[in-house]
Amino acid sequence: MKPFEVIWADLRALVSDTVRVWWRLLPQLLTLQIGGWLGYQITLWIAAAVSTRNGWIALGIFSLGFVFTLGSIVLMLRLVGRELGIRTLIPRSDDESDDGRDTSISRLLALTLLPFLGIYAAFNYVSQRAEELNVRSLLQTGVLGETTLLGQLNPTSSRRTLVIVICVVAGAYIVRRVLDLLHARTQWQWLGVATATVEAFFLLVLILSGQRLLYSLRAGLLDRELFSWLDQFVQSMAGFFRLFRIDLPAVLALVGRFLRDIAWPAVLDVMVEPVAWLAVAALVYGSHVLSLADLWRKGEPLASQVPIPRRLRRLRDRKVGSTGVRRIALAFQEAFLGDIDDKYLPTLQSIRLIIRSGLTFLGAYVLIYTAIRVLNNLIDVVSSLLAGGHQVDFWVPYGSFFDLLGFLPTESLRICLLAVAFHRCLLLFKARAADVDTAVLPADVVARAPAEVRS
Amino acid sequence: VTRRLRLWSALFALVCVVVSAVALEVTDEPLEFDKVHGVIGQPVDVNGVLVTVLDVTAGQTLADYSGDPLVRTPGLFVAVDLQITCPGPKDNPAGRVRLHAGERTYQEWQGYAGVGAKAGYQSVSRLLFEIDPADLGSLVLETNKVEIISGYQAHAWIDLQLAGAADRMRAEAADRAVQQKSSSEEPIS
Numbered sequence: 001m002k003p004f005e006v007i008w009a010d011l012r013a014l015v016s017d018t019v020r021v022w023w024r025l026l027p028q029l030l031t032l033q034i035g036g037w038l039g040y041q042i043t044l045w046i047a048a049a050v051s052t053r054n055g056w057i058a059l060g061i062f063s064l065g066f067v068f069t070l071g072s073i074v075l076m077l078r079l080v081g082r083e084l085g086i087r088t089l090i091p092r093s094d095d096e097s098d099d100g101r102d103t104s105i106s107r108l109l110a111l112t113l114l115p116f117l118g119i120y121a122a123f124n125y126v127s128q129r130a131e132e133l134n135v136r137s138l139l140q141t142g143v144l145g146e147t148t149l150l151g152q153l154n155p156t157s158s159r160r161t162l163v164i165v166i167c168v169v170a171g172a173y174i175v176r177r178v179l180d181l182l183h184a185r186t187q188w189q190w191l192g193v194a195t196a197t198v199e200a201f202f203l204l205v206l207i208l209s210g211q212r213l214l215y216s217l218r219a220g221l222l223d224r225e226l227f228s229w230l231d232q233f234v235q236s237m238a239g240f241f242r243l244f245r246i247d248l249p250a251v252l253a254l255v256g257r258f259l260r261d262i263a264w265p266a267v268l269d270v271m272v273e274p275v276a277w278l279a280v281a282a283l284v285y286g287s288h289v290l291s292l293a294d295l296w297r298k299g300e301p302l303a304s305q306v307p308i309p310r311r312l313r314r315l316r317d318r319k320v321g322s323t324g325v326r327r328i329a330l331a332f333q334e335a336f337l338g339d340i341d342d343k344y345l346p347t348l349q350s351i352r353l354i355i356r357s358g359l360t361f362l363g364a365y366v367l368i369y370t371a372i373r374v375l376n377n378l379i380d381v382v383s384s385l386l387a388g389g390h391q392v393d394f395w396v397p398y399g400s401f402f403d404l405l406g407f408l409p410t411e412s413l414r415i416c417l418l419a420v421a422f423h424r425c426l427l428l429f430k431a432r433a434a435d436v437d438t439a440v441l442p443a444d445v446v447a448r449a450p451a452e453v454r455s
Numbered sequence: 456v457t458r459r460l461r462l463w464s465a466l467f468a469l470v471c472v473v474v475s476a477v478a479l480e481v482t483d484e485p486l487e488f489d490k491v492h493g494v495i496g497q498p499v500d501v502n503g504v505l506v507t508v509l510d511v512t513a514g515q516t517l518a519d520y521s522g523d524p525l526v527r528t529p530g531l532f533v534a535v536d537l538q539i540t541c542p543g544p545k546d547n548p549a550g551r552v553r554l555h556a557g558e559r560t561y562q563e564w565q566g567y568a569g570v571g572a573k574a575g576y577q578s579v580s581r582l583l584f585e586i587d588p589a590d591l592g593s594l595v596l597e598t599n600k601v602e603i604i605s606g607y608q609a610h611a612w613i614d615l616q617l618a619g620a621a622d623r624m625r626a627e628a629a630d631r632a633v634q635q636k637s638s639s640e641e642p643i644s
Contacts, residue, residue: 003463135604266476359461363468370475377482389489389609391502392602393545399606 009444010364013424014417018368021083022416029076029412036072037407040065041400048136055152056168059208062133063200066126067193070116071109073415077284078108080419086285089426110183110192112283117196119280121203123273130207139396153209156216165209172202274369275362278425279350281418357425365421372414379406488599490612498540499611501599504547504572505540506611508596509579513624514631517564517583522634531625532564532633533584535596535615540643543574552582552598556590570598570638577643581636588628592621 022029043065051058081087120126137149151157155165176198183191234249241248355362383405387398427442493499498507512534517525533554541547549569554561564583572578586594594617599610617624 003460003467006460006464007467138604265480266472269479270472270475359464359468363464363471366468366475367471370478374478374482377479381482381486384486384607385489387607389491389502389607391600391608392604392606394502395606 005444006360007364010361010424011368013442013444014364014368014420017084017420017423018413018417021080021420022413025079025083025416026412028079029415030408032072032076032079033408033412036068037404039068039072043068044133044136047133048140051133051137051149051152052141055149056164058133058137058149059153059204060201062129063197063204065129066117066120066200067109067113067197070113070120070196071193073116074109074112074284075105076412076415077281077419078105080416081285081423084419084423086419086423086426089423089430104189106189106193108284110189110195112280113193113196114199115280115283117199117203119276122276123268126200126203127207130204134208136396139392150208150212153205154212155209156212165205169202169205169209172198172205176202270370271366274366275351275354277369278354278365278418278421281415282350282354282422282425285422353429354422354425357428361421361424361428365417368417369414372410372417375413376406376410379410486607489607489609491609493611493613495613495615498538499613501609501611503542505538505542505577506598506613507538507540508613508615509536509538511535511594511615511617512631512633513591514628514633516632518632518634520635520637522632524632525635528585531586531588531591531628533586533591533594534633534636535582535584536579536636537570537582537596537598538577538579539570539572540577541572541574542643546573547571547600549601550598551601552596554584554586555595555597556586556593559587559590561586569601572640575643576640578638578640580638583633583635588625591625592618 043061047058047062047065050061117126134149141148153161153165155162176195179191179195179198182188183195234252238248380403383402387402491499491501493506495508495511498505513531515529515531516527517532519525535552535554537552539547539550548571550571552563552570561584564585570578570580570582594615596613596615597610598613599608602608
């Protein structure tokens with residue numbers, strides 16, 4: 001295939017399949033989306049009302065909002081995945097264990113909410129939502145009120161608050177791990193959902209309380225000592241560079257500005273975020289899907305699960321032969337570090353696979369993903385212009401409805417794109433496998449497969 | 456062919472990233488505010504509150520409340536009489552006022568004084584600015600409510616329409632004093 005044909009094939013397939021599946025599933029997608037949005041709005045409203053009395057309870061209620069938001073995303077991905085036949089695309093091996101995500105919604109949520117929460121935190125969505133709660137709370141307490149939400153959670157305000165914050169953070173982490181272990185032992189699915197809620201609470205406390213500690217740390221240590229040390233270092237080096245007529249501080253400032261204002265946002269917003277979302281979306285369709293795709297890529301026989309990470313495998317091997325205190329210590333280690341293995345390593349595995357799906361595919365995917373975000377921005381602008389300028393007492397009750405105008409079409413389109421992109425990713429991997437039946441693959445995918453596959 | 460394909464793929468991916476970054480940067484900025492346009496002498500309705508510029512005077516001397524000269528400027532003092540009519544049901548407590556002339560923005564001479572009115576009342580405030588005489592003909596007054604937490608706000612944007620009278624006002628300004636005045640508030644008649 002010629003280069004332009006490959007590029008055009010990826011762009012056309014992603015756009016046409018996304019729009020087609022979006023249009024076909026629009027009523028169901030909108031229902032799920034509105035359900036998630038309503039759940040979030042109600043928890044936000046209750047949390048803001050409660051925040052004047054008790055900030056901790058408000059955060060607990062608000063954590064449920066994340067379950068509604070992320071739950072609706074997971075269910076929408078599942079719906080689109082079914083329509084595209086992602087799971088049926090993959091032959092199952094006989095020894096493959098069924099993790100229940102296809103038959104039980106609660107099981108699916110239990111398995112996928114934590115990585116979704118992880119991506120929400122990584123790209124500042126949790127911070128944005130926390131800010132939303134803070135603003136709503138401030139409108140009730142007044143900016144100078146004594147019971148503002150941030151005031152109640154500020155660990156630098158008194159020693160008592162500091163102790164409470166430490167206890168809540170430690171307690172939330174322990175409760176979360178205990179729930180996680182209970183979930184693994186009992187297989188009672190709603191414990192998985194409860195785990196995600198506690199995790200959301202934990203993250204909210206870290207963000208809302210921890211930022212005050214960070215400010216103090218920055219003001220005390222970074223802004224004064226570290227930066228003055230760095231400044232002295234740069235000034236001492238500047239004399240040497242002046243011999244070559246180079247203004248080192250100016251050059252460093254220029255490079256720093258470029259990295260901070262242009263390069264870093266471009267890399268994070270434009271490249272990392274879409275790829276990370278695609279990787280996490282892939283988890284909805286099961287970790288064995290990822291390992292199968294990986295194996296297709298390598299052209300090896302099928303296996304059913306992502307290999308257990310080496311560290312955890314070592315830990316489990318050691319635990320078999322150990323007794324007493326050592327066994328307890330190993331169980332403790334597994335309980336507290338197992339999170340990374342269970343929830344986040346499949347995500348990393350997923351990212352690895354998607355990055356290897358080819359530059360053309362990734363370029364086309366990033367471009368269309370951005371186009372959807374741009375569409376959302378434009379709808380936001382148009383809806384603001386239609387609403388006209390208003391004071392804050394108008395925007396608090398009605399602003400969310402105006403946001404909905406852009407959110408409804410673009411979020412459902414984005415979810416469809418994620419599923420379509422992952423589907424195409426699988427097709428591209430499958431085409432590279434030596435023993436695959438090319439009759440089931442689209443012509444453009446077969447055309448770019450290795451020669452031995454096409455023959 | 457594979458090498459050429461790789462090269463084109465890399466180039467395409469790079470173009471996609473650059474185009475995406477530019478598109479996001481251009482469209483990601485939220486709107487600043489909604490300009491509600493008006494002209495001197497005509498009330499401008501901003502979220503139910505009527506804002507009217509009643510009169511504009513200019514002089515090189517500033518006089519205090521009793522009419523005694525206070526200070527003289529090589530530029531111009533401009534006094535804008537601004538009426539705020541607030542039918543209610545809520546008060547319109549505080550507003551910020553600025554003058555614009557092209558790219559330049561002039562803050563109030565006395566710092567932030569603020570204009571507002573209680574529900575059912577109308578107020579008249581005299582606002583003072585010290586400006587470059589060359590800007591007199593292109594002055595536009597901007598006023599908006601001050602909110603610590605705000606959304607997409609409406610700002611009154613009132614053209615003072617002094618282009619035709621600017622030369623005459625500049626000529627008369629040398630001998631003219633602009634007097635400070637206290638704000639007044641009375642029920643809407």
